[in-house]
Amino acid sequence: MTQNTLSEAEYDAITDAAAHWCMRLHAVDCTAEERQAFEQWRDAHPLHAFEYEAMLEIWEVAEHLPRPEPAPVVPIRQPASSWRRYAVAASVCALALPLAAWAGWNLGWLPNSYQHFAATDNVRHVTLGDGSQVELNLNTELTYSNYKDERRVTLKKGEAFFEVSHDLGHPFIVRAAEGRIRVTGTRFNVWMYEDQVKVNLIEGSVLVTSNARLSGDGLRLGPSMQARYKHGDDMPQISQTYANDNSLAWRSGRLVLDNLSLNEALPQINRYLDKPLMLADNSTGSIRVGGIYNIKELNSFASTLPKVLPVFLTRNKDGNPVINPMPQQPPKN
Known part of the structure; x- marks a missing residue:
C-alpha cells in the first residue's frame, strides 16, 4: 500500500482507525495489549502515524472546550457491554458536538x-x-x-x-x-x-x-x-537574498550546495535521508562541499563523499553514517 495509490475509501479507513486509536489510548481501561496493537498499526505505514497525530491535535484542541454539567448517573444492575457503551457515547456525541463546535468556532477555539x-x-x-x-x-x-x-x-x-x-x-x-x-x-x-x-x-x-x-x-x-x-x-x-539564491531549487527536484561548509550543508541534506549524517568532530564541519544533487537520490550522497572530499565514513551505535576527516600525512624530512 503506497500513498500514491490509496483510494478515498482507504484514506477514510485510515482516518477511522486513527480516531478509534485516539479514543482507546485516552480510555482508562486501555490495556497494554491494545497499546502494543496500536504501535504495530502506527508503524505499518507513514500515513497511519500522520493521521493519528492529526487526530490527536483535534483531541487536544477539543479539551479546551467548556464542559457541560454532568448528567445524573442512572445506576444499572449489570455492566454495559462494549457495544452498548459505544452506542451511548455516540448518541451523546451526536447531540453535544454540534453545539460544542458552534461555541468553539465563535470563541475562536475550534476550526470549522x-x-x-x-x-x-x-x-x-x-x-x-x-x-x-x-x-x-x-x-x-x-x-x-x-x-x-x-x-x-x-x-x-x-x-x-x-x-x-x-x-x-x-x-x-x-x-x-x-x-x-x-x-x-x-x-x-x-x-x-x-x-x-x-x-x-x-x-x-x-x-x-x-x-x-x-x-x-x-x-x-x-x-x-x-x-x-x-x-x-x-x-x-x-x-x-540574491538572484543566485538556490532555496527554491527543490521545486525542480534539485538541491544546490554552493561551496558550503558541512555544518551548513548537513541540515539541508539530512532532511532527505533515512539515516542523518553525523560529524565526527567540530573541525570536520569546516570542510566545504558543493554540487547539484537530485533530491530523490540523496540517500546515496554519503557513499560519494570519500570520492570528492578528504574524509572517510564510519557508523555510530545507532547506525548513522559518521563523516571523519582523513588523517594528515606527517611532513617528510
Whole structure:
C-alpha cells in the first residue's frame, strides 16, 4: 500500500482507525495489549502515524472546550457491554458536538474546517480550504485549520512553498517549530529541519517571530529577504537574498550546495535521508562541499563523499553514517 495509490475509501479507513486509536489510548481501561496493537498499526505505514497525530491535535484542541454539567448517573444492575457503551457515547456525541463546535468556532477555539497533507517520495501540490496553493517537498507534513479569526497551518516537518489567497481580515498563520509566520496574501517558502527554520519571501510581506510565546508580531520581511531562527532565539536573523539564491531549487527536484561548509550543508541534506549524517568532530564541519544533487537520490550522497572530499565514513551505535576527516600525512624530512 503506497500513498500514491490509496483510494478515498482507504484514506477514510485510515482516518477511522486513527480516531478509534485516539479514543482507546485516552480510555482508562486501555490495556497494554491494545497499546502494543496500536504501535504495530502506527508503524505499518507513514500515513497511519500522520493521521493519528492529526487526530490527536483535534483531541487536544477539543479539551479546551467548556464542559457541560454532568448528567445524573442512572445506576444499572449489570455492566454495559462494549457495544452498548459505544452506542451511548455516540448518541451523546451526536447531540453535544454540534453545539460544542458552534461555541468553539465563535470563541475562536475550534476550526470549522480541517485538512491534513503529507508528501513522502514525491513533491505534492495541494489546495487549502481557503483556495491557497501549497507545494510540499519530499518528507513534508502539514495541517490546515480555518478559525474564525485566522487561517492556520502547522508545518510538522519538511518544507513547503505557499501562494496565499489574499484576505486582509483573515490572516494566514504558519507555525513552524517555536515560531510563527503571519501573512494576508503572498508567496513564500518555509524550510524546517528539527528546530531550525528558514523563511524566504518571494512576493508580498510577512511578519516572522522566532518564539510565538513572546508578545509582538515579529520582524517584517520584504521581497528577496530571508529569516532564520532556531530553538532559543528571541529574534529571527534577517538577511537579503540574491538572484543566485538556490532555496527554491527543490521545486525542480534539485538541491544546490554552493561551496558550503558541512555544518551548513548537513541540515539541508539530512532532511532527505533515512539515516542523518553525523560529524565526527567540530573541525570536520569546516570542510566545504558543493554540487547539484537530485533530491530523490540523496540517500546515496554519503557513499560519494570519500570520492570528492578528504574524509572517510564510519557508523555510530545507532547506525548513522559518521563523516571523519582523513588523517594528515606527517611532513617528510
